[in-house]
Amino acid sequence: MMARATRRSVFISPFKGLRPTFQPPKSPSDLATGPGGRFLGLMSDTPEKSTFASRLGHNFLTGLFLLLPxxxxxxxxxxxxxxxxxxxxxxxxxxxxxxxxxxxxxxxxxxxxxxxxxxxxxxxxxxxxxxxxxxxxSKRLFGKVLHRWFATALERIPGLGALYGTIRQMVDALSGRNKDTFRRVVMVEFPRPGMWSIAFVTHEQPTIFSEAIGKPVVNVFIPAAPAPTTGVILQVSPDEVRETKLTVGEALGLLMSFGAVVPKPASKE
Incomplete structure (x- = not known):
């Protein structure tokens, strides 16, 4: 029993007389200046020194992105x-x-x-x-008649007519010549609730789909970015569609710029 007490006193004796003090946790700046600061300094937010190579690379990328479009x-x-x-x-x-x-x-x-x-x-x-x-x-009467005759003759060819009609409608929609294809720009929840995507209303009353689903729906085309010629077609309820003030051209520009070109509200006034 005496031996156990002696060993305990030997272990505690070096710490006698020391008052415990509270040390708050060190901040990242203190850690960076303390031991090991050389390693943490590599992860700090301090700007790197500007060198000739870095300036040359930055100017190269700036010129590249300016001339790329x-x-x-x-x-x-x-x-x-x-x-x-x-x-x-x-x-x-x-x-x-x-x-x-x-x-x-x-x-x-x-x-x-x-x-x-x-x-x-x-x-x-x-x-x-x-x-x-x-x-x-094409802006004159003769050209309009000739174009209508050529399109009608081409659409009567089996197989080729369907392909031509699809491509013509797509080109007319993207060029703005056929404003009935992309009627208005809306937003729908896609691909899951809480996430919204830009969409074009392509048909207001698709009766065949409304009868199959059992309630009124509208056809919307959700284009992919940056190539709006591809995407998905959904049949959604009219109350699930959120209207926007974007034009078709503004929406296409937004898609093809990866969302970087956003029209300003003042431009709509």
């Missing part, structure tokens, strides 16, 4: 012109060969080098001219 727009236009010019390039090539022959000069090879670029540029110019003429005629 212009570059993508020109790329899409060039792809479309090249796609449509595929049917024009053989005729342009034959025309250039005829010009060289008419000038009594040996015709060069128009499939390589600068002569190939000459064919491509000439085809693009011809396609631009054709598109301008078609757009001009």
């Amino acid at each position: 212009v570059g993508l727009t020109l790329y899409v236009v060039s792809v479309l012109l090249d796609l449509m010019g595929t049917f024009i390039q053989p005729a342009i090539k034959d025309g250039l060969v005829w010009l060289w022959t008419y000038a009594e000069q040996p015709a060069p090879d128009f499939t390589v080098g600068l002569y190939r670029q000459l064919v491509v540029i000439s085809s693009a110019l011809v396609m631009i001219f054709i598109l301008v003429i078609v757009g001009y005629l």
Whole structure:
């Protein structure tokens, strides 16, 4: 018993006379300046020193993001012109060969080098001219009649007519020519309650779906971002739709910009 008390006194004796003091927990700044601060300093919010390489990279990214919309727009236009010019390039090539022959000069090879670029540029110019003429005629009576006749003839072809009709309606809706396709911009709860998505009302009274469900519904198209040509179609009750003041063009711009381009309320006044 005496030995146990002696061991206990030996363990406690070094701590006699010490008053316990309360030390509040250290703040992150105190920890950073104390032991181990070198490691925590790497995780602090202090800005990094600006170096020539960092400034160069920042300027590069800034220029890239500024020119990226212009570059993508020109790329899409060039792809479309090249796609449509595929049917024009053989005729342009034959025309250039005829010009060289008419000038009594040996015709060069128009499939390589600068002569190939000459064919491509000439085809693009011809396609631009054709598109301008078609757009001009489409606003006149003769052009409207011709377009209606061509569309009717194409829609009568089995298989091809359905494909043409779908593509034409989609293009008319996105270009704003057919305002009845995307009637108004709304918001619906999708993909789960509490999460809202932009949607377009495409049909106010789809009777076939209302009869199947047993209550009035509307057709809404929920587009995907940044390509609003794809998405899902839902049949929802009219009271589950929330109206917005966005136009179709503003909603499309919002989608294609990943939600970055939000119209200001003042612009609606």
